[in-house]
Amino acid sequence: MKHDLPTTLVLAFALAAPVLAQSATGNDHAAHHPVVAAGTAAADMTDGEVRKIDKEAGKLTLKHAEIKPLDMPPMTMVFVVKDKAMLDKVQVGDKVRFKAVNEAGRYTVTEIQVVR
Numbered sequence: 001m002k003h004d005l006p007t008t009l010v011l012a013f014a015l016a017a018p019v020l021a022q023s024a025t026g027n028d029h030a031a032h033h034p035v036v037a038a039g040t041a042a043a044d045m046t047d048g049e050v051r052k053i054d055k056e057a058g059k060l061t062l063k064h065a066e067i068k069p070l071d072m073p074p075m076t077m078v079f080v081v082k083d084k085a086m087l088d089k090v091q092v093g094d095k096v097r098f099k100a101v102n103e104a105g106r107y108t109v110t111e112i113q114v115v116r
């Protein structure tokens with residue numbers, strides 16, 4: 001099947017026009033549902049319990065629930081922290097909510113909150 005370039009471009013612009021118009025007017029779907037957007041961020045957080053803190057090495061041992069974004073089952077494991085200052089906010093035994101990512105094979109805690 002041979003495609004005519006001008007026809008393909010016209011079709012592409014015709015399909016993109018409603019999306020571009022919506023963005024230009026600020027009619028962003030997420031802006032109308034800030035609770036949904038915030039809820040999505042909260043869904044990335046995982047429950048855990050601090051088992052060990054190694055401030056010098058910037059590591060944290062957590063017993064955690066399933067980490068859905070990483071497809072990881074519940075377990076106890078050592079994480080690196082993105083910022084060592086995060087370790088000043090937690091103590092062994094604290095219940096926490098945290099976000100972890102896989103950065104080049106290193107599981108890194110990027111956010112952590114003590115649950116009170």
